[in-house]
Amino acid sequence: PPHPDPRRRTPMLSSRRLLLLPLRGAPARRGISTTRLGVVGAGQMGTGIAIVGAVHAKLPVTIVDTTEERCQGSLNFAKKILAKDVSKGKLSEDDSNSALERLSTSTSLSSLSEADFVIEAVNENMQLKDKIFSELDKICPPNAILASNTSSISITQIAASTSRPQNVVGMHFMNPVPVMKLIELISGLRTSPETLAETRALGEAMGKVTTVSEDVPGFIANRLLMPYINEACFVLGEGIATKEDIDTTMKLGTNVPMGPLTLADFIGLDTCLAIMEVLHTELGDSKYRPAPLLKNYVKAGLLGKKSGEGFYKY
Secondary structure, rough: OOOOOOOOOOOOOHHHHHHHHHHOOOOOOOOOOOEEEEEEOOOOOHHHHHHHHHHHOOEEEEEEEEOOOHHHHHHHHHHHHHHHHHHHOOOOOOHHHHHHHHHHEEOOHHHOOOOOOEEEOOOOOOHHHHHHHHHHHHOOOOOEEEOOOOOOOOHHHHHHOOOOHHHHEEEEEEOOOOOOOEEEEEEOOOHHHHHHHHHHHHHHHHOOEEEEEOOOOOOHHHHHHHHHHHHHHHHHOOOOHHHHHHHHHHHHHHHHOOOHHHHHEEEEEEEHHHHHHHHHHHHOHHHHHOOHHHHHHOOOOOOOOOHHOOEEEE
């Protein structure tokens, strides 16, 4: 068929649809409007997010947590990661020093009063997230985007804690953040196309590949991954195979870098359990019932690598 006259307008697509189109395959815009990044939570995830924000997006980043000890621990961890990258030739000494200069910490959310993009990276606890987002809504500039690194909790529910649901979005990073290339973007019921577009642009400025998921429990990655890990816990708990044989079978038989039980230890067994509980509660399907063995390990404080012992000792 003949090509349409490029001077003619196409009334078939609304401005909203035009904004959504780039998120489904076309290249995202190159620039970002974000000028100052805030990260709430100085744990491994939060610090990793701050690192990629400072190193790749070259943004000033403020990390907020409840104690000076946790904040200092975050800076020490960042220094360790960057020093390792320098030693491997992945980063120059000058770039490492510049990135560290962009990092700052605080024990007060009020320090984010000038941040125009804030990423929350705390525990999977809805009450805690509700409190944080409610406070950020009062502190941050009216147009600031508020993102959650949640791996399973509804973005629509989190957004309801604010007066700006159109500016609330899911930004699910993978662990360890400086290494893993993916970010899942999750659009809540009222997330605007502009917010989603800016979030994607920021993710790509951080050196990541982005995918988009609807706001359903588990999103893409954990809807698939956690039942797999949970089933491995059932297999171990039922005495079908040893942990070593389970992991070796899946590692060598399916060509994955590590088996499900080792992976669970690296993620954190408490995190795995929390996600399975969300899937089970929200979807109401018995196939998402958490394995009794997984629940018992968490009760015993055997949370994986971060506690020194999970299915394996570290």
